[in-house]
Every structure is written in structure tokens, then in C-alpha cells.
Amino acid sequence: MATVPFTRRGVVVGALAGLGWLLTGRGRLPAAAATPAPRVSSRPLTGRWRPDGEGWLRREPVYSARPVDVAGVQWEAPADVRIELRALGPRGWSPWVAAGLAGHGPDAAPATRAGEPVWCAGARAVQVRASRALRGARAQLVAGDPVASARDWARERLAGVAALALLTPRLDAGPGQPAIIARRVWAGAAERPHGPIGYGRIALAFVHHTENANGYGRHEVPALLRAIAHYHRDVLGWKDIGYNFLVDRYGRVWEGRAGGAHDAVVGAQAGAYNTASTGVAVLGSFQSELPPTGALRALAHLLAWKLALHGQPTGGRVRVRVDPDGAQYTPFRGGAHVFLPRIAGHRDGDSTDCPGDRLYHRLPALRRSARRLTGSRVSLLALAAPASPGPYLQAPCGGRLIQRDGSPISGATVLVQVRGPRSVAAGHASTAPDGSWTTQLSLPHSAEVRALFAGDGVHAAAVSEGAVVAVSAAITLSASPQPASLVVAVAGAVEPAKPAVVLDVYASEPGGSRLLASDRFAAAGGRYSGSITVPAPGSYRLIARTRADDLNAAGSSTPVDITVAQSGSPAGPPPSG
Structure with a gap:
């Protein structure tokens, strides 16, 4: 094996090679076991609740054999209580940090008494104190990942050689898309959501803080995000990290919850408003400390965009x-309509002190800054889907693209995409002089779609609200009355393939049609065939149909009219009129 000389250049080359070995995952650190232990452990708080002389009750510390990156508290009662947590690291005990309820959580789920995750940065122990004694209290400890954390450190050391991967594509609206560090940088392939991704609409944005100590290092941020995600998923039972975006104290913006940063992904960040909002958390605790200037600038740019x-x-x-x-x-009645700021602090909508007094009091200035950054670079894109199901691969939809002052944007390309992390294209159109557009979508199944205008250098990019486009299966039907018989042979195809087709048989009468029978035919590979027997000679109308399922709306074939002649007589055309 060739050796690298021990020179300044040799040391740099060797270091880069070693970091590449670590970043690609081909290397393994000695501390990493072949089968990693579970990341989350649940430990009861032991001992009695004792006064600490500062107006609090505290329990004995909880020690961990593995370094703890994030810790939180779960308890049964009481509901109205203040909780704080501190961590024991190499330099001793950290300051106490709030760790109680903060109003985060998914809608359509019961509120659990579980506190906020607190960043512990590889602590050996945690301790909990509360304003009242807690019943059934447990510490939830999220252990660090030494291999992944070392890779984070390596990426930071290589930042001058290869920057952290940024979110693409760029969709410039308002002040332009900020540099957003892609989710894969901190999450990787292993940190997948535990459940389907939900989409809503964006009517407002909520600002949060994460209630962790403010002294974290640049290279610690990916591990901090992973630990918060594990706490949200594995302790609180959410699908994914609750926030849509996160901003660190260095002014860097990170993509949070999976599903597409350009879309209205439903988070778990503002209970009762998740389907109508986006949520941005500033990493840190800002009840008594001022948020960093760089973080505020990045936050204003992100929200404006x-x-x-x-x-x-x-x-x-x-x-x-x-x-x-x-x-x-919330402090409001369920179903009530309330007026909230477009850029709201979490406490504006929910019962919490989030995002901390010092950050909350900066929101008026933040709104003014965001308004200046936005200027007039705003486009409005509308999408309308038909109320009735569209045909297979030809579902119609349309909309309109205008500027904020109402003037149309003509000659622009509008894409229609199936909502999802990869936003699969389903159709496109060019806007007319009045800004309107129509297209037919190449959809084999019903889908939730959005319209996208990527911008053209003059007009800002825009994303529409979503719409569900129902698509029915395409069904063909042929029918052949058999000579000198009451038997009718039927055959056809169905796309997309379905397990069965129902054939409705109607008697054609002067006043209309009367349903006589419905027969089920099994379909294989998208084709079906068989025969029916009509009760007597006469005129009949046949319609093949499929029932609605999870993928398609109910579909039906074009009606087929037949005449079954008297036994022994040739069949003729159906009667007119």
C-alpha cells in the first residue's frame, strides 16, 4: 500500500481521503456497534420530589450509559404545570431549560402530556424539576449516533471544498428563494416519515423556538435535527419532525418535514392550524436571550419567500x-373563526409562551422587513378541478395566472404536478392573453395535484393550492347476440386493470330503460369476457361499470344497444326512437 509523506500537503491529502471514507459510509468508527442499540429509552424519575430552594420541586438525576442528544419529559398529571430540564456534560450541569407543553402537535390526535425536546449534546445525565409534583413522570432519552455525528463534523470541515447540498429547483418569488439546506443532509435515507405525507394550504406562517440551549456548534446542527425528529416520531408518535423549516443561530435555513419545501406540507407545529399554515422554528431558547441577528435576517427572507x-x-x-x-x-373554541397575523408567533394561536418573549417582541420588525423584501414580486396561480370524475388519462383542469395587482400573465407555462416529494408531472399548458389556462391530465388514478409556474425572469414563481382530481377507469364493451338464442356474448377491457366488471342489463321501453339484472364478470390482465341470457326477445341496453376504489372513481362504458330476435330469426338493429 502506498504511503503519504508526512508533509503539510500529505496531511491534507490524507485527511481528505479519510473524511471521504467517512462521508461515503464505507468506513466505520470503532465506537459504532454492528447492530445499533435503540435510539430512544424511557426511564422513570426516581426518588421523592424535594424543594430546591428556588421555588421548584426536583427529582434525582437520571443517568444514561449512552450519550444523550435530546431528552424530554412525559407525565400523567397534572396538566397545568411548569417543567424544566438540565443536562450533565463534560463541563458540568447546563442551565435549566423549559421542557413543558408548548402547543405543538398534529391535529386529529389527542394531546399527550409530553414536553418539548431539549438538546443535551451528548450528556451523561439529565435532571427534571417542576412547579408541582408530577405523577407517572418519565424521562425520554434520545441517544446520539456517533457515526452520523462524525460525518456531520466531516462535512463542516469540508465546507470550503463542497458546500452542503441545497434544495432544488429554485422557485424565485418575493426576494427570491433563500439557500435552503436539503433535508437529506441531516436526515439521510434512514429518517423516513412514519406515515403518509399530508398537504394543506398556506394562509399564514408560525414562528417558533425549539427550547434548547443556544450554544450549539455549527457541526452539531444535523445531529440536533435528527434528535428532534426522533423525539417527535418515536416519543410523541408523530409522523416526522414537526416543523417545516428550521433556522440555526448561524443564519442557515434547513428543510424540515418531508414532502416538498415548495408545497403546503402539513406539519405538527401549531395545533388546530396545521392544515392552513407553515411553521418555522429558530433553533434555541429566546425567552430571555435575544435571537441572533443572522437568524432573524434568514427568518425574514424565508418567510417573505x-x-x-x-x-x-x-x-x-x-x-x-x-x-x-x-x-x-388553543384558548379558542373548536370551529371558531379567529384573525391571526400572517406572520404569527406560536402564542398568537395556541396556549404557549413560544417563541419566547425576546423573539416574539421582534416579530413586528420582522414583518416590516419581510414586507420590504417581498416588494411586488408576487404572482397568483389558481387551479380548478371539475366536480365530476374525468376520463382515464384525459382528466380536464384549468385555472388562471395573474400578478398581485390583477393584471394577467400571458404566454406563461404552467405545470400541473401530482403532489408529493418528487412532484410528478401530469400535464402542462400555456396561459391565454387573459391569464387563463386549460389542460388534460395524463392521470391513470385519482390524485391530489397542484399547479406550478416556475417564473420567467420577469414574473415571480407561484404555486397553487391543491385540488383532488377524480379519475374513472376506462371501460370498453362489445356485445354479440348469438343466432337463434337468447344468449349474448360480451367482452371488453378496463384500464387501469380491475379485478371485476359489473354488467347492467336494461330493457329498452318506450318511456326509457328499466334495469333487469346486474352480473359480475371477473377481469384478468385488464380484460373480461362471458355471456348473459336475456329473458325474452327484444331490445336491450348494456352498460359495463366498475365500482369506486382507493385509486379510481366509479367508471362506466359507453352504452351498447342490442336487439335479440325471435328464436330462429336473425337479429336486427335496435329500434329507433
Whole structure:
């Protein structure tokens, strides 16, 4: 094996080779076991609740054999209680950090008494204190991943050689798309959502803080995001990390919840408003400390861009409905309509002190900054889907593209995409002089779609609200009355393939048609065949149909009219009229 000389150049070459070995995953650190232990452990709080002389009750510390990156508290009762947590690291105990309920959570799920995750940075122990004694209290500990954390460190060391991967494509609206570090940088392929991705609409944005210590290093951020995601998924039972975006103290923006940063992904960040909002968390605790200037600048740019992309202003207030399934997080009645700022602090909508006093009091200035950044670079893109199901591979839809002042944008290309992390194209159109557009979608199944205008250098990019396009199966039918018989041979095809087709037989009468029978025919490979026997000679109408299922709306063939002649007589055409 060739050796690298011990020179300055040799050391650099060797270091880069070693970091590449680590980043590609071909190397393994000695501390990493072949089969990693579970990341989350649940430990009961032991001992008695004892006064600490500062107005709190505390329990004995909980020690861990593995370094703890994030910790939180779960308890049974009481509901109205303040909780704080601290961690023991190489330099001793950290300051106490709030770890109680903060109003985060998914809608349509019961509120669990589980506190916020607290960043512990590889601590050996944690300790909990509360304003009242907790019943059934447990510490939830999320262990670090030494291999992944070392790769994070390596990426930071190589930042001057290869920058962290940024989100693509660029969709410039308002001040332009900020540099957003792609989810795969911190999550990788292993951190997948535990459930389907949900999509809503963007009417407003909520600002949060994450209630962790503010002294984390640049290279610790990916591990911090992974640990928060594990806590949200594996302790709280959510699908994924709750926030759509996160901003660190260095002014870097990170993609959070999976599903597409350009779309209205439903998070678990503002109970009762998740389906109508996007959520951005600033990493840190800002109840008594000022948020860093770089983080505030990045936050203003991100919010100005995200709201403009969805055609929303950054100022003023918006009327939103309090989702009854998430009303337990709010001071409002479920189903009520309330007016909230377009850029809202979490406490504006839910019962919480998030995003901390010092960050919350900066929101008026943040809104002014976002409004200046946005300017007039806002486009509005509407999408309308027909109320009735569209045909297989030819479902119609349309809409209109205008500027914020109402003037049309003509000659622009609008893409229609199936909503999802990869946004699969389903159709495209060019806008007419009045900004309107229509197209037929190449959809084999029903799907939730969105329209996208990527911008043209003059007009800002825009994303529409979503719409569900129902698509029915395409069914063909042929029928052949058999000579000197009451038997009719039938055959046809169905796309996409279905397990069965129902054939309805109607008697043609002067006043219309009367249903006589419905027969089921098995279909294989998208084709079906068989025969029916009619009760007597006469005129009949046959229609083949499929029932609605999870993929397609109910579909039916073009009616086929037949005449079954008297026994021994040739069949003739169906009677007219």
C-alpha cells in the first residue's frame, strides 16, 4: 500500500481521503456497534420530589450509559404545570431549560402530556424539576449516533471544498428563494416519515423556538435535527419532525418535514392550524436571550419567500378556522373563526409562551422587513378541478395566472404536478392573453395535484393550492347476440386493470330503460369476457361499470344497444326512437 509523506500537503491529502471514507459510509468508527442499540429509552424519575430552594420541586438525576442528544419529559398529571430540564456534560450541569407543553402537535390526535425536546449534546445525565409534583413522570432519552455525528463534523470541515447540498429547483418569488439546506443532509435515507405525507394550504406562517440551549456548534446542527425528529416520531408518535423549516443561530435555513419545501406540507407545529399554515422554528431558547441577528435576517427572507410563493402577503391578519381536532392546544373554541397575523408567533394561536418573549417582541420588525423584501414580486396561480370524475388519462383542469395587482400573465407555462416529494408531472399548458389556462391530465388514478409556474425572469414563481382530481377507469364493451338464442356474448377491457366488471342489463321501453339484472364478470390482465341470457326477445341496453376504489372513481362504458330476435330469426338493429 502506498504511503503519504508526512508533509503539510500529505496531511491534507490524507485527511481528505479519510473524511471521504467517512462521508461515503464505507468506513466505520470503532465506537459504532454492528447492530445499533435503540435510539430512544424511557426511564422513570426516581426518588421523592424535594424543594430546591428556588421555588421548584426536583427529582434525582437520571443517568444514561449512552450519550444523550435530546431528552424530554412525559407525565400523567397534572396538566397545568411548569417543567424544566438540565443536562450533565463534560463541563458540568447546563442551565435549566423549559421542557413543558408548548402547543405543538398534529391535529386529529389527542394531546399527550409530553414536553418539548431539549438538546443535551451528548450528556451523561439529565435532571427534571417542576412547579408541582408530577405523577407517572418519565424521562425520554434520545441517544446520539456517533457515526452520523462524525460525518456531520466531516462535512463542516469540508465546507470550503463542497458546500452542503441545497434544495432544488429554485422557485424565485418575493426576494427570491433563500439557500435552503436539503433535508437529506441531516436526515439521510434512514429518517423516513412514519406515515403518509399530508398537504394543506398556506394562509399564514408560525414562528417558533425549539427550547434548547443556544450554544450549539455549527457541526452539531444535523445531529440536533435528527434528535428532534426522533423525539417527535418515536416519543410523541408523530409522523416526522414537526416543523417545516428550521433556522440555526448561524443564519442557515434547513428543510424540515418531508414532502416538498415548495408545497403546503402539513406539519405538527401549531395545533388546530396545521392544515392552513407553515411553521418555522429558530433553533434555541429566546425567552430571555435575544435571537441572533443572522437568524432573524434568514427568518425574514424565508418567510417573505414562502408566503409570496403561495400568493400570500406578509402583513395584516387572516381569518382562519380553529380545527376542532386540535382545539385542545388553543384558548379558542373548536370551529371558531379567529384573525391571526400572517406572520404569527406560536402564542398568537395556541396556549404557549413560544417563541419566547425576546423573539416574539421582534416579530413586528420582522414583518416590516419581510414586507420590504417581498416588494411586488408576487404572482397568483389558481387551479380548478371539475366536480365530476374525468376520463382515464384525459382528466380536464384549468385555472388562471395573474400578478398581485390583477393584471394577467400571458404566454406563461404552467405545470400541473401530482403532489408529493418528487412532484410528478401530469400535464402542462400555456396561459391565454387573459391569464387563463386549460389542460388534460395524463392521470391513470385519482390524485391530489397542484399547479406550478416556475417564473420567467420577469414574473415571480407561484404555486397553487391543491385540488383532488377524480379519475374513472376506462371501460370498453362489445356485445354479440348469438343466432337463434337468447344468449349474448360480451367482452371488453378496463384500464387501469380491475379485478371485476359489473354488467347492467336494461330493457329498452318506450318511456326509457328499466334495469333487469346486474352480473359480475371477473377481469384478468385488464380484460373480461362471458355471456348473459336475456329473458325474452327484444331490445336491450348494456352498460359495463366498475365500482369506486382507493385509486379510481366509479367508471362506466359507453352504452351498447342490442336487439335479440325471435328464436330462429336473425337479429336486427335496435329500434329507433
